[in-house]
Amino acid sequence: MMNPQTLTRILTALLSLLAFSGCRDSIFTVYPQGDRQASNGRIVSGVKVAIRGKRFGEVPGQVRIGGVRVPIDVTRSGYILWKNREIVIRIPDGLVSGSIQIETADGRIIRGPELLLDQGPRDVDAVYQRHINDYAARNDLDQNWVRWMLDQQPQDYIDNTSSNRDRGLLTFTTQRLERKTITVAYTYYEGRPYRMREPWPVPQAAQELAHMGALKNMMEAAFPGYRFTFFFDADPMTCDLAVQANHPNKNHLFTTYIQPEGDRSGGVVRLIQSTNDGVLIHEIGHYLGLSHHYEERDASDIGEGKRMPPGSRTCRMDRTAGWCTACLAALDIDPDAYQEERVAQAIQILYDHYDR
Ligand SMILES: [Zn+2]
Ligand SMILES: [Zn+2]
Numbered sequence: 001m002m003n004p005q006t007l008t009r010i011l012t013a014l015l016s017l018l019a020f021s022g023c024r025d026s027i028f029t030v031y032p033q034g035d036r037q038a039s040n041g042r043i044v045s046g047v048k049v050a051i052r053g054k055r056f057g058e059v060p061g062q063v064r065i066g067g068v069r070v071p072i073d074v075t076r077s078g079y080i081l082w083k084n085r086e087i088v089i090r091i092p093d094g095l096v097s098g099s100i101q102i103e104t105a106d107g108r109i110i111r112g113p114e115l116l117l118d119q120g121p122r123d124v125d126a127v128y129q130r131h132i133n134d135y136a137a138r139n140d141l142d143q144n145w146v147r148w149m150l151d152q153q154p155q156d157y158i159d160n161t162s163s164n165r166d167r168g169l170l171t172f173t174t175q176r177l178e179r180k181t182i183t184v185a186y187t188y189y190e191g192r193p194y195r196m197r198e199p200w201p202v203p204q205a206a207q208e209l210a211h212m213g214a215l216k217n218m219m220e221a222a223f224p225g226y227r228f229t230f231f232f233d234a235d236p237m238t239c240d241l242a243v244q245a246n247h248p249n250k251n252h253l254f255t256t257y258i259q260p261e262g263d264r265s266g267g268v269v270r271l272i273q274s275t276n277d278g279v280l281i282h283e284i285g286h287y288l289g290l291s292h293h294y295e296e297r298d299a300s301d302i303g304e305g306k307r308m309p310p311g312s313r314t315c316r317m318d319r320t321a322g323w324c325t326a327c328l329a330a331l332d333i334d335p336d337a338y339q340e341e342r343v344a345q346a347i348q349i350l351y352d353h354y355d356r
Contacts, residue, residue: 049088066095167290188245
């Protein structure tokens, strides 16, 4: 049976899911302010940009460009320039182009167009290097760790990438592009649902909504700071990623391929009924650009904790618990924000329902 805490968590997730699918906020428009605002039609750093739309709320929330939080402008008298129909942001140095996303104080996400910034040649290497150094300082990681993270020596065992630095850089740039907000279209293969051992504690018609809420809880525990929304039976092309559950191919328990199809879909994760759904965390790790720590060619050293940065021994990309600091840094998640216990509990809730 479910304890009341679990029940509350599921109902909360369910409500947020309904809030997400319920009303669509209109896309807004942006207006750079001041004279030296743009070069080649692109906005330069230091300028203020007014974002106009509606339903931003009267209480200030947050604005992100490409996943990076940007400052809201403040008047000399200390008045924060956030109004229901207009927000003024300041473009900080070093910010790269990306989609605008507004997080309202009451928890709504309003997605807007891409803001094109003029930064001269885009130097992702420098941005990543700065990120790694900042991350180390913030989390008491030493220079050995920084050296390991930025090592450019080719490491041919890693799939897709060629060095420790490139492995992290790939994820870092991917997660920036993904704005830390991931929508998932969840469908059953040929419409055949999982057998559930225990129904969710909600009316029959809302069973899959509760299931989606439990998946959301698991993913948000596994990726602190990221926001996931699972849409049951949605068109994969309208979401960032597709999950195809109850897939019959037992030899391929799960497959992720990052293969843009159409506008949005960034791949498909296939799951089978007996899958430990913690696997979904590992697969979405791939979607975010993470590769394995083990020998890619023959998987001969799975779970041995090899090729990890100083101080780390386990990682979901090695099919063990938790994340190593290399994966956390690339995902821009501070180690303190991650609690394995929360993830384990969220996985257990799914376990208790699936008839494996
Ligand atoms: Zn994998
Ligand atoms: Zn790792």
